[in-house]
Amino acid sequence: MIPPVLSDAQLLPHGPAFVTEASGEPRVALWRTDDLGKTFRPLLDRRLLGEKLRFFGTWFLDERCGFVCGEDEDGDGALLATRDGGLSWEPVTAVAGEAVATPLTQVVFADERRGLVVAAGDALWRTVDAGRTWRPATSPGMSAHGIFFLDGTGRGWVLSQTLDEELRILRTQHFVTLDAGGTFAPLGDTLDGEPLRLDVAACAFWDERTGLLCGPDGLFLRTDDAGRSWTRVPSGAPSDFNFAVPLGRSTAYLLGCDGRMMRTDDAGRTFRAISTGVETELHAAAFADEARGFVVGEDGVALWTEDAGRTWNRSRMV
Numbered sequence: 001m002i003p004p005v006l007s008d009a010q011l012l013p014h015g016p017a018f019v020t021e022a023s024g025e026p027r028v029a030l031w032r033t034d035d036l037g038k039t040f041r042p043l044l045d046r047r048l049l050g051e052k053l054r055f056f057g058t059w060f061l062d063e064r065c066g067f068v069c070g071e072d073e074d075g076d077g078a079l080l081a082t083r084d085g086g087l088s089w090e091p092v093t094a095v096a097g098e099a100v101a102t103p104l105t106q107v108v109f110a111d112e113r114r115g116l117v118v119a120a121g122d123a124l125w126r127t128v129d130a131g132r133t134w135r136p137a138t139s140p141g142m143s144a145h146g147i148f149f150l151d152g153t154g155r156g157w158v159l160s161q162t163l164d165e166e167l168r169i170l171r172t173q174h175f176v177t178l179d180a181g182g183t184f185a186p187l188g189d190t191l192d193g194e195p196l197r198l199d200v201a202a203c204a205f206w207d208e209r210t211g212l213l214c215g216p217d218g219l220f221l222r223t224d225d226a227g228r229s230w231t232r233v234p235s236g237a238p239s240d241f242n243f244a245v246p247l248g249r250s251t252a253y254l255l256g257c258d259g260r261m262m263r264t265d266d267a268g269r270t271f272r273a274i275s276t277g278v279e280t281e282l283h284a285a286a287f288a289d290e291a292r293g294f295v296v297g298e299d300g301v302a303l304w305t306e307d308a309g310r311t312w313n314r315s316r317m318v
Helices: none
Strands: 006-011 017-021 028-033 039-045 054-060 066-071 077-082 104-109 115-119 123-127 135-137 144-149 156-163 169-177 202-205 211-214 220-223 229-232 241-247 251-256 261-264 272-274 282-287 293-297 302-305
Touching (some): 104 144, 144 202, 241 282
Antiparallel strands (some): 123 135, 251 261
């Protein structure tokens, strides 16, 4: 049996959290926790879907209205929606029907009505009515791989990477939106005065100007000008990092391979290692504050902490 791959996590304010499964094999495709990762219970049984879907992302607007995105067995994009807390799910064909041979890797909302779905490296779809209708969102030169929204502001950064036929990176830059994906403007990101051409996996921002990037081989970059220019920050960790969780004004957790986790408390100027006690790749995390949260990853790993990562406990899947 293929072990679970826990791929994404989202925590509602003062409420439950949700975690997706990406291998497509285990019975449970979506989990819910009401105690910040101590216990998880099944929310979506894959056998009820009628096909083997792999889920890479999730977003709930409240406890009743939520979305999961991923791909089907043919590699076509899949987007499902629930309006009853997960009791029933319906395919969103306006998006999935257009995502041929393209997995949908992220669904994220800027507020209770405006959101985006990402087809990695290919396209974006936008909703302004809480996911009832979706339309393509485009900008010349933008090849979206992910997006980060500042909560409730409508300001967001789309991470775009342009590749050549041999998959070499020609350009890495952000497209900023001030209206939750209605319009986009390229930032022309630079590193050491030159156009940014590095492979990066995730971006996160604390405010309108201060943010960070992470990527392969311990790559950490930070910005103080909203992403227009970046500087390298020594990470002290050679692992690949693929997920960043900003908290408060200056704290963030970064997740990577081999169970690696790093924490910054000075907005990305310095980092320190957090021991998780596992050696599997970590994919996602959700934190209620700087001390309390959980992480998930390969082989069904799910861990929770209440002391800022000084100790970790195995979650219980019921």
